Amino acid sequence: MGSCVDCGCETKRTATVYVGVPKIGVDGLLEMTYIPQTDFLCPDCVEKHARHNPMQLVLCLFLQLGWVEIARHGLYSVGGLLGAGLGLYGLWRLTILLYIRCRTWHKWSNRTPKWLAKEVDAEWEASDLYRKLLMDQGRDADGCILDIRAYQRIHGDL
Numbered sequence: 001m002g003s004c005v006d007c008g009c010e011t012k013r014t015a016t017v018y019v020g021v022p023k024i025g026v027d028g029l030l031e032m033t034y035i036p037q038t039d040f041l042c043p044d045c046v047e048k049h050a051r052h053n054p055m056q057l058v059l060c061l062f063l064q065l066g067w068v069e070i071a072r073h074g075l076y077s078v079g080g081l082l083g084a085g086l087g088l089y090g091l092w093r094l095t096i097l098l099y100i101r102c103r104t105w106h107k108w109s110n111r112t113p114k115w116l117a118k119e120v121d122a123e124w125e126a127s128d129l130y131r132k133l134l135m136d137q138g139r140d141a142d143g144c145i146l147d148i149r150a151y152q153r154i155h156g157d158l
């Protein structure tokens with residue numbers, strides 16, 4: 001147990017980010033070594049963060065412009081197929097956002113269905129929020145703090 005870095009309440013949940021430390025490698029080039037940093041972050045703060053991430057909604061709506069491409073070029077064209085792909089991906093992301101909102105509004109306690117579990121990743125949301133908190137404290141001046149997903153993208157799966 002420890003106190004949440006955001007609201008200060010007692011919690012068992014933690015969040016992890018990876019802090020990049022530049023160092024000179026054996027070949028004389030500058031290398032980034034990422035060290036995990038973990039702190040307490042309560043589920044309530046993470047839920048609130050997941051709900052109030054307007055950029056996700058903006059991205060989903062932006063992807064809906066893909067349907068315009070279909071209207072302009074027809075479905076069976078490069079632009080149309082690309083547009084359909086973007087539009088469908090946007091709808092999928094929108095479904096996930098709606099699920100997260102419904103879950104918090106209605107206080108669903110049942111487990112997230114398997115097909116959504118990978119997308120509605122509380123561990124990643126926690127990591128993303130923790131990174132933002134550190135950034136707000138001015139701890140990410142050179143952009144070397146990564147959330148879990150960004151770290152996995154660069155270093156492959158953990």
Ligand SMILES: [Zn+2]
Binds near residue numbers: 004007009043044045
């Ligand atoms: Zn909290």
